[in-house]
Amino acid sequence: MPRGRWGSGIGFGGAACPRRISRFLEPCLLLLLREDATHGYNLLESLRQFGFAPGTVDASVVYRVLREMEEAGWVSSQWDTAGSGPPRRVYRVTADGEEYLAVWIADLRSTRDEIDRFIETYTRQEAAQGSAKPGQKAGEGDHVSGG
Amino acid sequence: MPRGRWGSGIGFGGAACPRRISRFLEPCLLLLLREDATHGYNLLESLRQFGFAPGTVDASVVYRVLREMEEAGWVSSQWDTAGSGPPRRVYRVTADGEEYLAVWIADLRSTRDEIDRFIETYTRQEAAQGSAKPGQKAGEGDHVSGG
């Protein structure tokens, strides 16, 4: 998508841009953690299944979101010092987190419906312009005086 | 939706929060302008049809987006001094703006599909937890040693 941090024009190659949904990392992490309690570094790779390209998500972002969610009470963590290497902070979803995720789901549903309505409006407009006023851009020849 | 500027907890009343899609105002304004070239103040009310509640969008935000889009070349404007009251800046969509909107549509389509996949994953998880491991939260009884 052009503008903002995702480029600067039409000439883009494909769906290369990151997420369009704000704070989408939160529900993704919750869903992953709900399936399996694990630590941040491990979650990093699992995020691919939600469309995050391999190098897209910075680790620090994931860690920050996890800590924020713990502070909010959606997840809880415990240090895991059993395996080799540095200790891991293993997160799991709390009951509040479950509720929070459910709210997210509801929100995403309505967002999706909203998108659908928008696309439908666009499609309807296309059809109308294709038949009723071909070649015209809408609002042509108005009463504009100043320039 | 909890967190951020839209509250701070589960106990919300309905879909009171604004958009979840970043920069959504842009395509909305483009779509409205494509149907009818008009000025910012007039667009303010028309935005309701895209789910923006009456008092949700500040006028200055709309004006800013319009000016940004003009700078980018997606819309062009002309002063209309014909009617009574202060002069209006009438915007219309350019050819580049048409292309830009088409890109937006494509992006929104993929975003919607992404949401659908996410919701589906959630639903599948629900079903699996309901049948396979009832009452368990996933990852219970792991090899966590440290506290």
Add this chain to the structure above:
DNA sequence: GTCCCTATTGACATTTTACACATATAGTGC
């Protein structure tokens, strides 16, 4: 003139996001 409605613009604060950097542990080779 003053108040209100229309219409636009600018300035500032907050929130979100991206990116760079710093820390700590364990294993390997020397």
Add this chain to the structure above:
DNA sequence: GCACTATATGTGTAAAATGTCAATAGGGAC
């Protein structure tokens, strides 16, 4: 012990996006 690498977590900061508020200005009603 020391350098080096991989794993794992954390902080700081700048940029971008968004929200809020104030200011300006024309015209009509009173």
